[in-house]
Each structure stands twice: as C-alpha cells, then as structure tokens.
Amino acid sequence: MTHPDRPDQAHDPRDPRDPRDPPDVQSLSAYVDDELGDAERAVTADRIARDPASAATVAAYHAQDNALRALFAAEAEPQVVVMRPRARERYLMAACWLVVGVACGYLLHMLVPALGNNRPPFAERADIAYAVYAPEQRHAVEVAAAQQDHLVNWLSKRLNRTLTIPSLAEYGFQLVGGRLLPGEEGPAAQFMYQNAAGERLTLYTTTVTRAQGKIRMLRDGPRTTYYWAGNGAGYALSGQIGEEKLQAIAYDTCKELGGDPKSW
Known part of the structure; x- marks a missing residue:
C-alpha cells in the first residue's frame, strides 16, 4: 500500500530491505547526525514517518543533542567537553570489551600453564x-x-x-x-x-x-x-x-x- 499523503519513494532493486520496513538504529543515528545522502535521507524519513517507535527514538536523540547545546550556550569561554557515548554506542562498546576479555582469559588459561610449569x-x-x-x-x-x-x-x-x-x-x-x-x-x-x-x-x-x-x-x-x-x-x-x-x-x-x- 502507498501512503495517502505522499508518493511512494523510489526503491533500489539491489536493496534487499522493504522501503516500508522500520529503519534500524544505525540508520536513525546517521539520520539525526545528518550523515545520509539526499536519496537515502528521504527514504529514511519516510520510514520514520511510518513507524512511531522510530519517530520517538529520533525525537529522543534530538532532545539529547539540544540539551547538550543549551548546557554550554551561555559559557563565555570555549569549554573542553567530554562526550559520553549514547546508549546504543555504550552497549556496543561493552559487548566489544566483553569479547576481548573472554578471548584474553582463554589465551591466558592456555598459555600460563605452559609458561609457568614445564613439568611433564x-x-x-x-x-x-x-x-x-x-x-x-x-x-x-x-x-x-x-x-x-x-x-x-x-x-x-x-x-x-x-x-x-x-x-x-x-x-x-x-x-x-x-x-x-x-x-x-x-x-x-x-x-x-x-x-x-x-x-x-x-x-x-x-x-x-x-x-x-x-x-x-x-x-x-x-x-x-x-x-x-x-x-x-x-x-x-x-x-x-x-x-x-x-x-x-x-x-x-x-x-x-x-x-x-x-x-x-
């Protein structure tokens, strides 16, 4: 079905995703950060309009960005700001560190006995x-x-x-x-x-x-x-x-x- 208020967006036949599918988190992040090309941005905007959950996520990202700008708008001198990763990025970082920790633990488990004990x-x-x-x-x-x-x-x-x-x-x-x-x-x-x-x-x-x-x-x-x-x-x-x-x-x-x- 087509949206009653706008024409259908052109769909690249090489793209396996359905234009009507909700956008993923990566697409939402790129949309908010203005990192998409014109055509992809238009497709993503249409998907956001079709999905209330995605629209709420985009609104939350915008609110977070606006709050940060307002926090430092009144400062007379430039400030060094340490930006904390967004929730989605923190989850990804935590998962990466978990994988690294498990891998290091496995290697230590294998290597320490070999290095510390040459008993036959x-x-x-x-x-x-x-x-x-x-x-x-x-x-x-x-x-x-x-x-x-x-x-x-x-x-x-x-x-x-x-x-x-x-x-x-x-x-x-x-x-x-x-x-x-x-x-x-x-x-x-x-x-x-x-x-x-x-x-x-x-x-x-x-x-x-x-x-x-x-x-x-x-x-x-x-x-x-x-x-x-x-x-x-x-x-x-x-x-x-x-x-x-x-x-x-x-x-x-x-x-x-x-x-x-x-x-x-």
Whole structure:
C-alpha cells in the first residue's frame, strides 16, 4: 500500500530491505547526525514517518543533542567537553570489551600453564596413581610379587620395552607387585613397594618422546614424587617417607635403571 499523503519513494532493486520496513538504529543515528545522502535521507524519513517507535527514538536523540547545546550556550569561554557515548554506542562498546576479555582469559588459561610449569604429564600421572593405589589393602596391585617373572614379561610386552624392577631392599622396602596403567603417550607400569612399617613407595614408568633433564621433585600435600627421563622412558618415584630419604632412593633407582643422576 502507498501512503495517502505522499508518493511512494523510489526503491533500489539491489536493496534487499522493504522501503516500508522500520529503519534500524544505525540508520536513525546517521539520520539525526545528518550523515545520509539526499536519496537515502528521504527514504529514511519516510520510514520514520511510518513507524512511531522510530519517530520517538529520533525525537529522543534530538532532545539529547539540544540539551547538550543549551548546557554550554551561555559559557563565555570555549569549554573542553567530554562526550559520553549514547546508549546504543555504550552497549556496543561493552559487548566489544566483553569479547576481548573472554578471548584474553582463554589465551591466558592456555598459555600460563605452559609458561609457568614445564613439568611433564607423566610426573603428575605418577603422583595421582600413587594417591589412588597406595592406600589400597586388597587391590593395591594387579599381579603380586610372587609372580614377578610374569609381571615383568607382561608389562614389558605392553610397554614395548624391556623393564627392570629395581630392588629397594637396602632401604627396607620389598616388592608388593605391579599393575598396568594408561599413560600420556601409551601404556604405563606402576610397581609398588612396602616396608615393615606399612609405608609404601611406587615406581611409575612410561614411554616419553621428550627427555627430561635432571631429577626433579613434585610435591602435593604429604606426597612427594621425584621424576626423571632418559632413553625414551620416563620414571617417577612417589612416597610419603620424607623428601631426603625419598631423594636418596630416587638417585639409586635412577642409577640402577641405567641413568647417571650426578652428570645431570
């Protein structure tokens, strides 16, 4: 239908919008700020006339501009005026800052652990495995020490490397047995030891592609883990027997497994 008081406005066939549609906020802002060409201004004016809500918005914009001019009209000297963004612009700015904040937070979440912690994943897995299985009484291991040959052959086959179970008898710890665990880069093995006082240690080993230098320590509450890597394998000795004693056992275990901790 056509407006009874004015002829229809020419409509560009390339414009997908219907000339009778209400104008959007951007068009209203450009109309008030006199930023439209003659033809587009005429089309927008016609749309405003057809839509009471748009007409009210334009009136509010004009009232805001007039109030600002009246506020400073009586000043004798030029004033520096800090213009606050209009409501529609403030919403847009807030949305932009929200997107930027979310993006920065995501990047920090990804980068901070990488920058602040170069601990290999197998060390944390070893610490967690100790916390889970060391307290167990009936199911601490899958294969008991009485079947040590079977245990070594089975885990060596699963890890695709010849495994050796170090002796910790010098420190009063005897082998309880072992189990198969999932690792970061494939299967992992956990061997458990226990002394006469019921204290337990676990030796965790798995395949690693990135060698770790010196023997390092991970502490989580009462638990301590010393870990190292070499020749494509990662090792971690975990326990709650005191850091100095556990460190001494870790160095001897490292040497028994073919490493040379002193050179590290």
